[in-house]
Amino acid sequence: MxxxxxxxxxxxxxxxxxxxxxxxxxxxxxxxxxxxxxxxxxxxxxxxxxxxxxxxxxxxxxxxxxxxxxxxxxxxxxxxxxxxxxxxxxxxxxxxxxxxxxxxxxxxxxxxxxxxxxxxxxxxxxxxxxxxxxxxxxxxxxxxxxxxxxxxxxxxxxxxxxxxxxxSHVPAKELDLFNRAAEVHEGEAMAEIVATDARRREYVCGACNMELPPEKFAVLSTNPNAAVVCVSCKRILFMAPQAQDAAKE
Ligand SMILES: [Zn+2]
Missing domain, CATH: 1.10.287.1490 (Helix Hairpins)
Known part of the structure; x- marks a missing residue:
């Protein structure tokens, strides 16, 4: 996984x-x-x-x-x-x-x-x-x-x-990110990104609506082993698998 x-x-x-x-x-x-x-x-x-x-x-x-x-x-x-x-x-x-x-x-x-x-x-x-x-x-x-x-x-x-x-399956550094975000957001440690314009690869954090910088989107859409956090709310961001497939095309 x-x-x-x-x-x-x-x-x-x-x-x-x-x-x-x-x-x-x-x-x-x-x-x-x-x-x-x-x-x-x-x-x-x-x-x-x-x-x-x-x-x-x-x-x-x-x-x-x-x-x-x-x-x-x-x-x-x-x-x-x-x-x-x-x-x-x-x-x-x-x-x-x-x-x-x-x-x-x-x-x-x-x-x-x-x-x-x-x-x-x-x-x-x-x-x-x-x-x-x-x-x-x-x-x-x-x-x-x-x-x-x-x-x-x-x-x-x-x-x-x-x-x-x-x-136990999450490395210490990422677990720390997760726990901190969970503490601040009462368990809402993660947020799915939402496309505002998928073709132009414009996405926002699904929890706080902050725009996702292109370089962060690049990591998020290509490296499922990197934890990308929202620049504003610090939740760990993720993409729905189908969105990930679409982004690769
Ligand atoms: Zn956010």
Whole structure:
């Protein structure tokens, strides 16, 4: 086989390897993005749960405060009933009035705090729903990726062996040209030349449309063991066999 034929078969198997790897890579990328979004949703949910616990604790503290005031009020009422002294009676009464105000204020705060807790709980239902949705998406992405690995894995290993085999027929220098072009053009390492005017031997690179200089065409059309690269995109150029025959005539 000629160099160009070997390069064309390398290109064929290389494209298949890349396409399969691409499938696996995109399933993996999708899975990773689902993992991230799931983790975000869970941490939002957990954060909200802990906020609610803190808010509930605050509400309990305020209620305890109110209860302590209530106990104090009850004790003072007892003293008030037993009181015979006018002055003491007036003092207790004014203290009772102050305490009642404090208790009302504490009850109001407790109510407001419980309102906040209820609001946060409603939000939590929403956030928990989102986290559950994210879990479902993550599960299906994991399943998809695993299935892809099963489907692709074996075939990919086989193709990679074929690729190594095809590459072994290409000399190091040309293989380097091929690999570099494949890297830059996502696997499109080769381009067929296209005639713009076959009679006048005017050809362009089929990938980027750059004109092929006559001296390069001369090599390409006569020496199938030389790698000619496009002056612009650096892809390795080749001619369809029938075009090659026509060029010889
Ligand atoms: Zn080109």
């Amino acid at each position: 000629t160099l160009i034929e070997n390069l064309v078969s390398l290109h064929r198997v290389d494209s298949q390897v890349r396409a399969l790897r691409g499938r696996l890579d995109s399933a993996t990328t999708y899975l990773k993005s689902q993992q991230r979004q799931h983790a975000d949703a869970c941490s939002r949910r957990d954060e909200l749960r802990s906020q609610i616990r803190q808010m509930q604790a605050t509400a309990v503290n305020i209620e305890n405060e109110s209860n302590a005031i209530r106990d104090r009020i009850e004790a003072l009422r007892g003293e008030l009933n037993k009181s015979t002294n006018q002055k003491t009676y007036a003092t207790i009464l004014s203290e009772l009035k102050l305490l009642q105000e404090k208790r009302d204020e504490a009850d109001e705060r407790a109510l407001a705090q419980l309102g906040k807790v209820e609001e946060a709980k409603a939000k939590l239902v929403e956030v928990e729903g989102l986290a559950a949705q994210r879990q479902e998406l993550l599960d299906s992405a994991t399943k998809e990726r695993n299935q892809c690995q099963v489907d692709v894995g074996e075939r990919l290993a086989e193709l990679e062996r074929e690729r190594a085999q095809a590459a």
